[in-house]
Amino acid sequence: MASAENRCSLCGEPAVARLVEPERRLCAAHFIEDVEARVIAAIRRERMVFPGDRIAVGLSGGKDSTALLLVLHRLLPALGADLVAVTIDEGIAGYREETLRAAEALTAELGVEHAIVTFADLFGDDLDGLLVGREAQGCAVCGVLRRRALAEGVKRVGATRLATGHNLDDEAQSVLMNILRGDLPRLLQDTSTGSPGHFVPRIKPLAVLSEKEIVTYLLLRGYFRDLPECPYAGTALRSEVRTMLAELEHRHPGTMVRLMRFRDGIRESFSLPGPAKALSTCRICGELTSGEVCRVCALLGREER
Amino acid sequence: MQIILPDRSVRTLACTSAPIEEILLELGINPTTVIVVKNGKIVPEDVIATEGDEIRIVRFSHGG
Incomplete structure (x- = not known):
């Protein structure tokens, strides 16, 4: 719906944004304050x-x-x-x-x-x-x-x-x-x-x-x-969900x-009832993990020395 | 009115007056994914654009 009067609900200056819950319009200074x-x-x-x-x-x-x-x-x-x-x-x-x-x-x-x-x-x-x-x-x-x-x-x-x-x-x-x-x-x-x-x-x-x-x-x-977007950005599912939610x-x-x-x-x-898996330490790097080897070591193909 | 699209290309619209939200939807742009700058000032999309206005559409990419 178009607005005939786009004024800040607090001070009457021109509004930069219209927000909901509660419905309000805010000027630049009041928007920054609100955020x-x-x-x-x-x-x-x-x-x-x-x-x-x-x-x-x-x-x-x-x-x-x-x-x-x-x-x-x-x-x-x-x-x-x-x-x-x-x-x-x-x-x-x-x-x-x-x-x-x-x-x-x-x-x-x-x-x-x-x-x-x-x-x-x-x-x-x-x-x-x-x-x-x-x-x-x-x-x-x-x-x-x-x-x-x-x-x-x-x-x-x-x-x-x-x-x-x-x-x-x-x-x-x-x-x-x-x-x-x-x-x-x-x-x-x-x-x-x-x-x-x-x-x-x-x-x-x-x-x-x-x-x-x-x-x-x-x-x-x-x-x-x-700024540029990351060349590896976004899984297919997130991208679809983003569009759907928007x-x-x-x-x-x-x-x-x-x-x-x-x-x-x-x-x-x-x-x-409790953690699905008890946490232990990775046998390679010593960081916390739910298995024997953490995901970092598994991804990097690290081996025990 | 002149519309500056997110890719910086410029489109001139013949209509004399229209809510910016309608213009965005006409261009296939979801208003929740962009910010509208009318004659240099950020405005909500339900503001009406009239002949002679310059409307810049700022799209924000994901990531950050």
Whole structure:
């Protein structure tokens, strides 16, 4: 429906966005305020941050993690927590160089400590080299290795929590993908508590914001850059789910939020009798795993010495 | 009105007045996947574009 009067519901200035639940229009300044207020409300509601925490932002240099660093840089001082950035350089030619430069420029501008962990350093080769002959598995291999690299980065900077830039679209897509795959354990999996001695808790402060809201926030703050997309990006299923959810969100606004409520409801009401598999340590590298050999060592074909 | 598409190509529309959302759908673009900039200012898609307006469509790619 067309709007004759596009004015901010709070101050009457020209609006840049129309939001639902509650229905409102916001000007640039009030949109930025609204975004930051929703993120800090989520941080408090879900107890993501405690005074004295050292929060490591997984900073790829892309839009979501850039927004996350900008938001946390504003919000964390009030929460008594410290901020540091960790970037993983997987070694993806034609993609990572530019985002890495963006990450370095942003942390320098904000005065945030920044650590870079490379696949070459950790795994002996960059992603392009590790994927020769199995390029189609790019996302799956990178996902496993990147999680390990991020954990290593978090250790190096002495962080107490890892914050990632997952947005509402990412999270809603994952919920639907887990349903479509019939993967209940993954639907219920909650990484926000961590595992003492092994994984620090992971937090997703931007999961209350849609991708569109994040890009609007970046455009308004002057930080949106049209960066290249990862050449290995996206599995076929995620791509299909993304298109389907975008259609549903357009025709039925609030679909993604309702999917997240559904997941939270399932998590609250469904309790598994215990971990499906007891965790042990990998016999090759000593990291936590559900089998004898962790997925990183299996993917890299590492052998016991 | 002039429409600057995400690939930076420019299209001129003959219509005198239309809600931007309708223009996007006509172009096969889902409004939830883009940001609309009208005469240099970000606007919600239900705003009406009129003759002489410049509409820039910013598509955001995944990843990051």
